[in-house]
Amino acid sequence: MNFKKLILYFIIFIGIVILFDRVIMPFYVKGEEVIVPNVTGMTYEQARLVLSNAGLEPVNGGERFDSKFPKGTVILQRPSANKTVKAGRRIYLIISGGNIKVSVPDIRHKRVEEATILLNRAGLSLSEVLEDTLTDIPKGLISAQSVPPNEQVEKGTSITVWVSSASKFGNVEVPYLVGKSLSEVRQIIETKNLKIGKIVYQPSLDYLPNTVIYQYPSAGSLVEEGTQVDLIVVKEKLSEKEIIE
Numbered sequence: 670m671n672f673k674k675l676i677l678y679f680i681i682f683i684g685i686v687i688l689f690d691r692v693i694m695p696f697y698v699k700g701e702e703v704i705v706p707n708v709t710g711m712t713y714e715q716a717r718l719v720l721s722n723a724g725l726e727p728v729n730g731g732e733r734f735d736s737k738f739p740k741g742t743v744i745l746q747r748p749s750a751n752k753t754v755k756a757g758r759r760i761y762l763i764i765s766g767g768n769i770k771v772s773v774p775d776i777r778h779k780r781v782e783e784a785t786i787l788l789n790r791a792g793l794s795l796s797e798v799l800e801d802t803l804t805d806i807p808k809g810l811i812s813a814q815s816v817p818p819n820e821q822v823e824k825g826t827s828i829t830v831w832v833s834s835a836s837k838f839g840n841v842e843v844p845y846l847v848g849k850s851l852s853e854v855r856q857i858i859e860t861k862n863l864k865i866g867k868i869v870y871q872p873s874l875d876y877l878p879n880t881v882i883y884q885y886p887s888a889g890s891l892v893e894e895g896t897q898v899d900l901i902v903v904k905e906k907l908s909e910k911e912i913i914e
Contacts, residue, residue, distance in 0.1 A: 705760060707750030708743050713764050716743045720760050730761035736824075740767030768823035775818035778810050781832060788828055796827035806833040807891040809840055843898065845888035851879045851902050858898060866897030870904045878905040 703724050708716035713729065720727040730747070738744045745763035748754055771792045776784035785795050804812040815829035816822055841861055846854045851868075858865055866885075876882055883901035886892055 701756045702753055703756050703758070705746070705748050705750055705752045705754055705758075708746055708760075708762070709750065710738070711743050712741055713743060713762065716746075716762055724756040725754070726757060726759045728759050728761045730763045732764050732766040734766045734769045736768045738765035740765055768825065770821045771824050773814075773816045773818055773820050773822055773826075773828065776811055776814055776828075776830065777818070778806065780809060781811065781830065784811055784830060792824040793822070794825070794827045795830065797829040799829065799831045800834045801831040802834050804831075804833045808833050809891075841892050841894055841896070843884075843886050843888055843890045843892055843896075846881050846884045846898070846900070847888075848876075849881055850877075851881060851900070854881050854900065862894040863892070864895060864897045866899040868899070869901045871901050873903045876903045878903050 705725065706719050706723055708719050711719065717727040730745075733744065735744050742765050743762050744765045747761045748758070769792070773793065774787045774791050776787055779787070781795070781798055788795055801812045806812040810833050811830045812833045813831040816826070841863065843863070844857050844861060846857065849857070855865060871882070873880075873882060880903045881900050882903060885899045886896070
């Protein structure tokens, strides 16, 4: 191989390198760049299709609660929209899990006012208050709720309740009378708009005379005004026979 041919081969090699560097490579690299489309607000399936068609690889990046986006839609993408990336780049998508979930409190056997407070604390609200005439729950108390206790629901959900209107129960709570003197019990009964019913005297070595040791209805019962409360009261004196027995 003579010197002239060597020079010619060298010049051809340099030309090929320049052509590859200045023409072929820029064209190749340019063809592999992709502008990331905006898929925020789309469902995951829609976003996956759009990104795949753009030559990108969609990846489910997990779920996050967000009340601004419907459940199952894209709320965030990384890299973000309009970024220029290499074809085949992974695009991570954060999917909305809908509104925040909260646990429904147990508001049965409670009054509407108390139930409203409990629901508000849990991020819920009271919608309808319906009448329940068939329950054996005392009048004025919630007998049932539209969503069972401890069930997970979206924050802001409205709960319907049924309130007992059973006529066999009243709104006066019977006070605790056991251990009190009969004279004190008479005053308490009067202030509650109730009446003293049947009094049975019974001997006892454990209580002072005229002390109430039993009552009916029991303390905490809800009754109508004017209801009679029956009592068992300790006798004033024990006979010799009763002491021996």
